[in-house]
Amino acid sequence: MKNYSHPKALPYLFLTEMWERFGFYVVQGLLVLFMTESLGFSDDVSYVILGVFTALVYTSNIAGGFLADRVLGFKLSIVWGGLFLILGYAMLALPIKTLFYPALATIIVGNGLFKPNISSLLGTQYSIDDPRRDSGFTIFYIGINIGSFLAGLSSGYIRELIGWHTSFALASLGLVIGLITFAFGLRTIKEDPTRSLNLRHHRFLTKPWVFLYCILLIFFLSRFLSSEILKHYLLPGLGILLVIFLIVLTLRQQPQFRKRLFLLNILIMSSVVFWMMFFQIFFSANLFVERLVNKNWLGFHMPSTMFYAAESIFIIVLGPFFAWFWGMLSNKNLNPSAFTKFALGIMFAGLGFVALGCSTFFPDVNFMVNPLWVIFAYLLITIGELLLSPIGLSAVTTHAPPHLIGLMMGVWFVGTGFGGIFAGLLAQMASVPETMTAPLMKLTVYQHAFFNYAYIAFAVAFILFFVKWLFKKKLQRG
Numbered sequence: 275m276k277n278y279s280h281p282k283a284l285p286y287l288f289l290t291e292m293w294e295r296f297g298f299y300v301v302q303g304l305l306v307l308f309m310t311e312s313l314g315f316s317d318d319v320s321y322v323i324l325g326v327f328t329a330l331v332y333t334s335n336i337a338g339g340f341l342a343d344r345v346l347g348f349k350l351s352i353v354w355g356g357l358f359l360i361l362g363y364a365m366l367a368l369p370i371k372t373l374f375y376p377a378l379a380t381i382i383v384g385n386g387l388f389k390p391n392i393s394s395l396l397g398t399q400y401s402i403d404d405p406r407r408d409s410g411f412t413i414f415y416i417g418i419n420i421g422s423f424l425a426g427l428s429s430g431y432i433r434e435l436i437g438w439h440t441s442f443a444l445a446s447l448g449l450v451i452g453l454i455t456f457a458f459g460l461r462t463i464k465e466d467p468t469r470s471l472n473l474r475h476h477r478f479l480t481k482p483w484v485f486l487y488c489i490l491l492i493f494f495l496s497r498f499l500s501s502e503i504l505k506h507y508l509l510p511g512l513g514i515l516l517v518i519f520l521i522v523l524t525l526r527q528q529p530q531f532r533k534r535l536f537l538l539n540i541l542i543m544s545s546v547v548f549w550m551m552f553f554q555i556f557f558s559a560n561l562f563v564e565r566l567v568n569k570n571w572l573g574f575h576m577p578s579t580m581f582y583a584a585e586s587i588f589i590i591v592l593g594p595f596f597a598w599f600w601g602m603l604s605n606k607n608l609n610p611s612a613f614t615k616f617a618l619g620i621m622f623a624g625l626g627f628v629a630l631g632c633s634t635f636f637p638d639v640n641f642m643v644n645p646l647w648v649i650f651a652y653l654l655i656t657i658g659e660l661l662l663s664p665i666g667l668s669a670v671t672t673h674a675p676p677h678l679i680g681l682m683m684g685v686w687f688v689g690t691g692f693g694g695i696f697a698g699l700l701a702q703m704a705s706v707p708e709t710m711t712a713p714l715m716k717l718t719v720y721q722h723a724f725f726n727y728a729y730i731a732f733a734v735a736f737i738l739f740f741v742k743w744l745f746k747k748k749l750q751r752g
C-alpha cells in the first residue's frame with residue numbers, strides 16, 4: 275500500500291522557511307520604494323542597486339551550497355544563515371545611512387547560507403523515486419508564499435503609520451521566530467547519511483575559517499554594492515565563468531549522471547528569463563503601482579506592498595491544487611516533463627505583462643489605473659511561478675548527482691540571481707525621468723516597457739518548446 279503522508283520534518287521546514295521569506299519579502303518589497311523616496315535615488319540607480327542586490331542574494335547560494343556539502347552540513351548552514359539575516363535586517367532598521375550597504379551585504383551572506391540548504395534538506399527527507407516529492411515541494415512553496423503574504427500585508431501599513439525602519443525591524447523579528455521553529459524541529463529532521471563532508475578537516479576549510487570568510491565577504495560586498503564599475507562589469511564576467519564551470523562540471527560526471535545534469539542546466543538557464551520577468555513585481559511594476567495605480571478601492575486603502583501580497587494569496591490558494599494535480603497525473607503516468615512546465619510558466623509570465631500593458635489604455639479621469647488589472651496580471655504570473663519554481667526545486671534534487679545536490683541547488687538560485695540582475699537592466703525600459711511629471715506620459719513609458727517584456731517571454735517560451743521537441747527522446751524520462 276502506498277504511503278501518501280509526508281515526512282514529519284516537513285511542517286518544521288515549512289514554518290522555518292515561511293518566517294525567513296517573511297523577513298526577506300519585507301525588505302524586497304520596500305527596497306526600491308525606500309531608495310527612491312527616502313534615499314533620493316533616481317529610478318535608474320535604484321533599479322541597478324536592487325538588481326545587483328537581488329543577483330547577489332541568489333548568487334551567494336552557490337557558495338552556501340558548497341559550504342553545506344563540504345564543511346557545515348545543511349543544519350548548521352541554516353542556523354548561521356539565520357543569524358546573519360537577523361543582523362542584516364536589524365542594521366537596516368537603524369536610521370543610519372552609512373549602514374545601508376553593509377546591511378545589504380550581511381543579508382546577502384545570510385541568504386547564501388540559509389536559502390539553498392533548507393530546500394536541499396527537504397529533498398533529503400524523500401527518496402529519489404518518491405512520488406510525493408513534487409507534492410512536498412509544492413506544499414513547501416506554499417510556506418514561502420504565506421511568509422510573502424504576511425510581509426506584504428503588514429510592512430506597507432507599518433511603513434505608512436510608523437516608518438521605514440520599524441518595517442525593517444519586523445523582518446529581523448521574523449528570522450528570530452524562524453530559527454526558534456527550526457530548533458524545535460531538529461529532532462525530526464534527518465540528513466542523508468551517504469553525504470560526506472570530506473573537506474571538513476582541511477586547514478582552511480574549518481568552521482572558524484568559514485566564519486572569518488563570511489565577515490570578510492560582508493566587507494567586500496559593502497564596497498562592491500557602492501561601486502558603479504564593479505556592479506556593471508564583475509557580475510557579467512562571473513556569469514560567463516559560471517557557464518564555463520557548468521559545462522566542465524557536466525562533462526566530468528560519470529555517464530549515468532551526465533545526461534540528467536545537462537538537462538538540468540538547460541532548465542536553470544531558461545529559468546533566468548522567468549525570474550527576469552517575475553522580479554519586475556519588485557522593480558518596475560512596484561513603482562508603477564506606487565505612482566499610477568488607484569490604491570483606494572471600495573473604500574479600502576491598499577499600500578503598494580499589498581499588491582505583491584496578492585500574488586502570494588494566489589500561490590496559497592492554487593498551490594494545493596497544483597500539488598494534487600501533479601500527483602494525480604503521476605499516478606496516471608501523464609505528468610508533463612519539466613521542459614513543458616517551464617515553457618508554460620514563462621508564457622504565463624508574458625501574459626501577465628500583456629495585462630499590465632493593456633491596463634495603461636484604460637486609466638480613470640485622474641490617469642490612475644484600476645487595481646483589478648494589477649491583481650489579474652499577478653494571477654497570471656502566479657500560475658507561471660507554480661509551473662516553474664517548485665518544479666525547478668524538485669528537478670534539482672532528482673537530476674543532480676547525489677554528491678552535487680547542495681552545489682546544484684546553489685546554482686539554481688544563482689540562475690534566479692542572474693534573473694535579478696537582468697531584471698534591473700530590463701526595468702530601465704520603465705525608468706521615468708525626474709523631469710517627467712505628466713501622468714499620461716508616465717503611462718506611455720510603462721506601456722512600452724510591459725509589452726516589450728511580454729514579447730521577450732513569448733519568444734523564449736517558443737524556443738523552449740522547440741528544444742523539447744528537438745530532444746523529445748531524451749526528455750521522455752525528464
